[in-house]
Amino acid sequence: MTRVFTARRIITMNPALPSGEAVAIRDGRILAVGTLEEVQGWDPEAPVDETFADKVLTPGFIEAHSHVMAGGMWTMPYVGFFDRRDPKGKVWPGCQSLETVIERLIEAEAEMGDDLTDPLVAWGLDPIYFDDERLLAPHLDRVSESRPILIFHASGHLATVNSAMLARHEIDADATTPGVDKDGDGNPTGELQEPPAMRLARSGMAKLGSRLGTEEAMWNYAAESRNAGHTLVTDLGTSQLTEPDQLERWSRVVNDPEYPCRAVVAMSSAFGGPSDPAVWAEFSKELPDHETDKLRFGIVKLMLDGSIQGFTARVSAPHYYRPPEGHPGNGLWLIAPDQFASILETYHRAGLTVHVHCNGDEATEVFLDAMEEVLTAYPRPDHRHTVQHCQLAKPHQYRRMAAMGMCANIFANHIFYWGDQHRDLTMGPERAAGMDACATALRAGVPTSIHSDAPVTPMGHLHTAWCAVNRVTASGEVLGPDERISVEEALAAITIGAAFQLKLDHDIGSIEAGKLADFAVLEEDPLTVDPMTLKDIGVWGTILGGVPFPAAS
Amino acid sequence: MGHHPRRRSLPRGQLIPVTVIGGYLGAGKTTLLNHILASTSERIAVLVNDFGEINIDAALIESATSSTMTLTNGCICCSLVDGLSAAFDAMLELDPAPDRIVIEASGVADPAGVSAFAHGPGLQLDATVVVVDSETIQATIDDAYVGDTVSSQLAAADIIVANKADLADVQLWLTGRYPTTLITPATNAVVAPELLFGHAPTPRAAASHEAADIFESWQITRDRPLPRAVIERYLHSLPDRVVRAKGIVWSSDRPDRQLIVHRVGRRVTVRVGPPWPGEESTSLALIGLLSTP
Structure with missing residues (x-):
């Protein structure tokens, strides 16, 4: 069956015929592009669909370098700096301060079940835009003192966890793994730098990995x-x-x-x-x-x-x-x-x-x-x-x-x-x-x-x-x-x-x-x-x- | 998370020692790995991080009842999937647990990046061993593409094996560059187990082992707790000819936990380990060279 779509403009990306106003389709393939009259030459009886009469058609966009794990991230809350639209169309406003990150996490934690062993994992944090203010365990402890939390940074090289996560996996002053950031007293700050240290927060990293x-x-x-x-x-x-x-x-x-x-x-x-x-x-x-x-x-x-x-x-x-x-x-x-x-x-x-x-x-x-x-x-x-x-x-x-x-x-x-x-x-x-x-x-x-x-x-x-x-x-x-x-x-x-x-x-x-x-x-x-x-x-x-x-x- | 306790060949709570082998292409890493497999009856899990066919002697793997895993260039930049981390997970799942994990890093890997994983749960970094080709190392270290990589590898070593010592002698040159690192010459990557593992050769390999008489060993035991600071000072003050020291300490600072101490060359690691399975006591083993070579 042939079907014709009309459009305000069809940008073909074919230099020999850069633009058209109608396209005829049969069996999933293009039969013709051109004026309405031209494409109807193939099948004058074909129905004309004017749904897109005020829209512009281009060839479908082709992303030649991305990763399916991008889709997995959306099963967890987003706390990045820039506005982002999820697959369901919901726009997540960017978190432009640590306070908004914490607010977003408090909301997300409230929606989780009663099982406090289920860690809260969020992604996309990019503190490079926060003028060196760092997200650390005490911030996340305001979200929950009992549920382990892991925030996976946009760089992929850092994670920040709360005190409950540190305690659960016994990440303490005695930790010798390089990348376990410690404060002046030698206690972990909650920032885990690079995969060997991030790996220590096993329940959080496992949840992240299982979603990708x-x-x-x-x-x-x-x-x-x-x-x-x-x-x-x-x-x-x-x-x-x-x-x-x-x-x-x-x-x-x-x-x-x-x-x-x-x-x-x-x-x-x-x-x-x-x-x-x-x-x-x-x-x-x-x-x-x-x-x-x-x-x-x-x-x-x-x-x-x-x-x-x-x-x-x-x-x-x-x-x-x-x-x-x-x-x-x-x-x-x-x-x-x-x-x-x-x-x-x-x-x-x-x-x-x-x-x-x-x-x-x-x-x-x-x-x-x-x-x-x-x-x-x-x-x-x-x-x-x-x-x-x-x-x-x-x-x-x-x-x-x-x-x-x-x-x-x-x-x-x-x-x-x-x-x-x-x-x-x-x-x-x-x-x-x-x-x-x-x-x-x-x-x-x-x-x-x-x-x-x-x-x-x-x-x-x-x-x-x-x-x-x-x-x-x-x-x-x-x-x-x-x-x-x-x-x-x-x-x-x-x-x-x-x-x-x-x-x-x-x-x-x-x-x-x-x-x-x-x-x-x-x-x-x-x-x-x-x-x-x-x-x-x-x-x-x-x-x-x-x-x-x-x-x- | 739903795992049932399993029977392990190691007592529960004991940490698995990890040996990391680094060095540029052609230095003799796989030769050293095969030598290790031949010279111990330990059950060894081997992780090879490289491209291409893996040239481990299959007979050795079989007879040593060891297992091998391979991993190509696990991404270390902007990846969420960390191949090395997953490989460690798999090794920790092995049943029965291995007596030791040996990782052959890729020819361009930074061994420090690999050994960082060995501080994790259930694991204890034993030594980072970097193999060099004595004949080519002085040229390689100036190479425009890989000179800085090889330089970083050597800087990360606890033990540098100057392999192919029959073809060139770079001991002095290496000592000048890395004065605090334990450097040992070798031919065909034959290195004494005392150096590599910190213990004497196991029976299986002893027959073919001739160099053991250059080492002596000491045992120190105490059944009263010691302050952690004292033991740390002691380990740091050992003379250079003590190539290895390791043991479990009963410390007065954390008497409920084993304090695991370790010295390779001059690197000292002190770590709070699991609770005592039985009686508390301090036990240290030291291995030293009989005379300065």
């Missing part, structure tokens, strides 16, 4: 994506894919007609699973049997370094600007540079697309050098291997990426969330201005996308596009105005650009005859609004395979 990979997390993840106009989620990547039932579970959930997104699930050895790349490469051969229009594989994710804000990314000279006292001078390798080429070779020869986490430019250099070595020995057309995050890549590195047929997925959200810190602490003004260099990438001809890395930063491609277009930091300054890109370029990055690096651009990413009918339904035209309001455009929801999925409100 559930089916509820998968549904939440897609719901939050749909609310933001996304029609495809990635999990970049999972180490559990080889475990029994994992493939079956992804298939069952994603192929459910009610599931509002397509999914690309990347395999990764970064968090467990087999250690030998050859085992993963062999395993990947069975993945195509599980692929459907909604669920795809074919990507492997590797990690070379840490994060810039954690001073653990590998950064070339002159290294970090104002690192904390005792910092060793550079970041951490997660894979030895000498070992990397052979790992890359294994996956490259298996025909997989390799996406490599490279925050620092030294990590990018190691990836590029290994890529050149492997490609010289084993040429392979159209591999689309991708530098992920790519935050400090330099112009010459983008030129090398272009020359080798590689892609860049740039962490544009960093400009807003940590741009001020990068300018003042990690990189200094010059290199901070050149971070997340979307304009340089495009000038060099590198196929580019941009991402949120949710849950590291909130998911929402209009916001991510806004970051790349405006480069405004949390304090309101413009960081590196010459790396700003146009709204049109940003829209391409979050649609056809992302589809390209997932090797799905034949099927999604633009509105063209024959492609899957995946659209974002917007209240305003992103190409005509003031670019500073791009992030504020209302999202009605999405159309996935021709089926409308309204956002939760």
